[in-house]
Amino acid sequence: MTTHTALIVDDEPDIRELLDITLTRMGITTLLAPDITTAKSLLQGATVDLCLTDMNLPDGNGIELVQWIQQQSPNTPAAVITAYGSMDTAIEALKAGAFDFVSKPVELPRLRDLVNSALKLSEPASTHSIEGDEPGLLLGQSPEIKRLRNQTRKLARSQAPVFISGESGSGKELVARMVHLQGPRADGPFIAVNCGAIPSELMESEFFGHKKGSFTGATDNKDGLFRSANGGTLFLDEVADLPLAMQVKLLRAIQEKAVRPVGEPKEFAVDIRVLSATHKNLPELVQSGQFRQDLFYRINVIELMVPPLRARPDDIPLLAHHILTRIAKEYECAPAILTKEAIDRLKSYGFPGNVRELENILERAFTLCDADNIDADELQLGSTPKTPDQVEQAPKGEGVPLPEGELDLENYLETIERQAIERALEATRWNKTAAAKRLGISFRALRYKLKKLGME
Structure with a gap:
């Protein structure tokens, strides 16, 4: 020992x-x-x-x-x-x-x-498989990404609150997860919450928990996010979206390292590390009075800047290969390879949506391409909009009847897609290659849709 x-x-x-x-x-x-x-x-x-x-x-x-x-x-x-x-x-x-x-x-x-x-921190390196937590999106050899990796390793050794800034889709949650996994709290939970996605009336209960019967609908005791993250890390994404009233309560919880669930007379101590992020300009929000200066001062002890993808174009080939390999494995298909022209097109693209947009572009191209190679045109970047004449000449739809009452568009379209695929498979006696041809899509695209819709 x-x-x-x-x-x-x-x-x-x-x-x-x-x-x-x-x-x-x-x-x-x-x-x-x-x-x-x-x-x-x-x-x-x-x-x-x-x-x-x-x-x-x-x-x-x-x-x-x-x-x-x-x-x-x-x-x-x-x-x-x-x-x-x-x-x-x-x-x-x-x-x-x-x-x-x-x-x-x-x-x-x-x-x-x-x-x-x-x-x-003085024990041998953790046996955690960071690979399972998708570090691939921090891959790269550019000076910017090397600096970011070094900073995450250094900050992982501290318990100081870290504010992660960067554009939407640049990988702020991934950076937070890497800080967690490389630190002494790696064995504890990593709880990520999008502050902008919680209704304001439920926010206090979501963060701090509640006691059974404390309000209408509180049928059970609830721990809340702070107590769920005890012994680990709480990542507050889009922290700028918190209403001012909640900012006051959050500040107290961070400073006192204790929370009081709704309806409880006593406080509960919590041992957590707080990491936060937003794509908004937090100092500007502080100046305009939309974000409390004392809370900003508390969560921004150390700032970590995540570079946009356009600042490191030389990392795109490595990132793209990693993403395409993961997609192919997920859908049990042979991986597709980008042509040189496709790589050049990606490297010259501005990526307003950063790494998340790169993932979406490659997944779309992967499912729609017929061959094993993805060419520049199949990336569908910067496609020219149709002229009014082309729109007028486009074939008119036959008109699909809408159901009565309120419509869940996503589920409705998914149902139509599922029915079309089933008919095509039945008509071709479950020959997937023939069904894909009948539907006017590639075999890979059909495999993707079968997996996505749970029809395999």
């Missing part, structure tokens, strides 16, 4: 003793220092898996020690003990490179959680 060593730096003997007893009972060997000078001397003479330092010390402050550890031993996580309610100091420590912080008076359960998370 591996024995861990922790350095405790505090000038108050009572607190040093409390921390010493707590960590010793956890099976951790402790080194004690009353000031920065002694701490540096101990760090230079021993291998330390964690440093826990007070902020105010006789010969300096904890942030100075954190910065020194970052330079001398960057793999040693350092946590800071701050005065109660001093969030500004805690944020300053996190920006300086502190792993995490704990406030006085020190709550021992919170301290144990912090220590256990920090010690995981």
Whole structure:
């Protein structure tokens, strides 16, 4: 069994003793220092898996020690003990490179959680298969994507809140997932929530949970997203869409590391790391009063910028190959290959929808192409709109009768598509090649639709 060593730096003997007893009972060997000078001397003479330092010390402050550890031993996580309610100091420590912080008076359960998370960083690399979490969309050799990968690895070692900015479709949730998987919380849950998709009247219940009977429709107790993410990571996507009233409650939950479910008289402690993202300009929303400055200050301790796809065109061939291989595997078909002309067309395209748009373009081209190669024209990029004469000459539909009442268009069209495929298969005695020809689509497109509609 591996024995861990922790350095405790505090000038108050009572607190040093409390921390010493707590960590010793956890099976951790402790080194004690009353000031920065002694701490540096101990760090230079021993291998330390964690440093826990007070902020105010006789010969300096904890942030100075954190910065020194970052330079001398960057793999040693350092946590800071701050005065109660001093969030500004805690944020300053996190920006300086502190792993995490704990406030006085020190709550021992919170301290144990912090220590256990920090010690995981000194254990052998996790056996998690990151491949299963689709890291392929962070593939590439461009300077931009290499920098992003390095930043995610570095930030994974911290517990600081990270704000991920970038255009829609650029892969912000993927970056958040990579930060989670490469950090000490990898064994815990990763809960992603689109803040813009939750109705405002249900938001408090969704985030913090509710007690059975607390309101009409609350037929059971509900944990909520914060408690569901306990021990792991909560990713708040499109955080700019939160209404102001909810922003206040979210700020308190993040600062206090506790939530109160609707209808509950007491709070529940939560141990989570908060990552957030939006494609909107959050500083502008703060200036216009649409987003609270104090919440922005709290979630934007460290900002991570995801580059748009057009900024790294040389990565497109590798990304495209990965996406087409995945699509072929999913639909049990032979993978298609892009021609040189198709690759050149993709590299010159602006991709307003970024990687998500690339995926959609390739999936459409994959299902519609007849051969094993996808040519530039089959990508259907920048197709010329029809002239009024061409529209007028287009054959008129025979008119499909609509059902009575409110229409679910997506399900209605899916039903029509399903019926057409069934008729074509029956007419060709279930010969898929002949059915595809009868429907005027490629064999691959028919395979795709059978899979999509669950008709295999």
